[in-house]
Amino acid sequence: MDKIFRVNMTDLTTKVEEVPAAWAGLGGRGLTSTIVAAEVPATCHALGAQNKLVFAPGLLTGTAAANSGRLSAGAKSPLTGGIKESNAGGTAAQMLAKLGIKALIIEGQPKGGAWYNLSVGLNGVTINEEKELLGLGNFAVIDAVEARLGKKTGVLTIGPAGELKMTAANISVKDPDSKIRSHGRGGLGAVMGSKQIKFISIDGEGAQAVKIADPEKFKAAARVFSKALLDHPVSGEGLPTYGTNVLVNILNEAGGLPTKNFTVGEFAAHDKISGETMHDTIAARGGKVKHGCHAGCIIQCSQVYNDKDGKYITSGFEYETIWGLGADCCIEELDDIARADSLMDDIGIDSIETAVMFGVAMEAGILPFGDGKGVLRMLTEEIAKGTPLGRILGGGAGSVGRAYGVTRVPVVKNQGIPAYDPRSVKGIGITYATSTMGADHTSGYTIATNILNVGGYVDPLKKEGQVELSRNLQIATAAVDSTGMCIFVAFPALDIPECLPALIDMINARFGIALTGDDVTNLGKHILKLERKFNQEAGLTSAHDRLPDFFKTEPVAPHNAVWDFTDAEIDEFWNF
Amino acid sequence: MQITLKLFATFRNGRFKIAEQELPEGTDVRAVVLSLGLTEEEIGIVMINGRHGGLDQALKQNDTLSLFPLVGGG
């Protein structure tokens, strides 16, 4: 039977609880958001004792379903002030699922200054005081935990940014190669830091295969699902070959590649940082072109990027990071961006928020545009050390904008806007504006239909159809985020008719239930409404479902597009 | 007429990144695609001057035509 593990950091006690009936059918984002909405007062301080940090594997995590090994982390976000769910790959989700842990809830706050680590195992959690690893970067923490507890140990850890409670801090998850994937967005690393927990180790001893109610039906559906993933040109060929960074050239051609802190939509040096160039560089230097963030990923959008001497620099090198430090900060050297990516993993800071932040910092004159070495220096000398400037930078784009009086600050609900200009790709602007998460491309990825011709086509430069597109995708994404699936299964799901039914069949076969497509849509709607209600109670109203003014007043080249949705048109999003 | 032709991702293999092409007036995108030895099914995205276009679209003097296979990210 699945269990809820609960850790109270105020009195340093732990409990193993039965799963309440109302939570039984939930997983991933659906479960973390339900728990946060039920147990966290919306108006509490996100770094105070009343906030809770919740981890939950998805409904299919731990099974043989392809790409189902994602872990959701949830809390009230110190960055947005609203609810947050951020999901990541790595080994932790599958270990938790196989240990029968439906959710790990961390609440309260230590009264003294001591720091702790948590050991999670089959029978519960123990809280241990931690002294040795404080102040260390995430790579060193993972090495040390493996040396202490064994190579197979799962690890969730925070770096210096999380210890310093910076609002751009993330939570790192050990991947199958002992490298890092991240619960990146929304400052969840600061929440873990506020609980004075440096790392969580997971011992897989005694883990069992996840129980499947109808194994034959499951196997048949899993086969159809995997075939759809491999048959679709994006998930079967594009992503494994070029990774997500293939988007640099596409968005540049479409005039939607935000450049020089969102002042233009094209980057002259796009080819130097493009997916095509990166692919050839990786191959020439003996890296890995494709790589999975967890066992069972058959898409493998990740990669291993080496330096010119063939030495490892980074993995999981994503379009959004490369866009942000590349086009948005005008840094042309992919090696500098790769080094920054690795440093951000080690410091434990969100690479999207931090890249957007550096664009604002460059506009503020803290360092010049294009200064890759300056970025590396600021990461190590300011942010990692927690100097006063480092703390401002570590607070993200909004923090730097406020401290330096910059008005061109691309954020919604104080979270940095990623990689796609909402003026020239209008559907994603609706997602940025309305998402319960703050500006988050993954929460309703209209780029598929606006730019990539997946799931049909809606002209990115016109207003027609964008609200509906974003709404449908946000509803579907909230449901998919509850299954433990990587969001890239959406590409085949949008185009191949058998894909989504196979996904639902797998859930039904796993639990012996009979969900329909409508049930899944209703689950997505329910999650969005629950999250929005939390946000409203926290003080985030429709006035916060807006893009910054400059998008309305500054046309972006080459299409000279502006953000021209009225407030009423945006608010139509919630009409479901 | 003269156009600029840009190829991306796997379309570059054995071909080129960017080339100026001299074409008969009114040539459509499909004719360019076929002249490259590509099939219609292989085409994911067609852009003409940064706007999405179709295979039937006729090209004009000084157009930039960009061809992508079906790829994506996120």
Ligand code: SF4
């Ligand atoms: S496709 Fe990429 S993000 Fe998705 S599970 Fe695989 S490696 Fe992870």
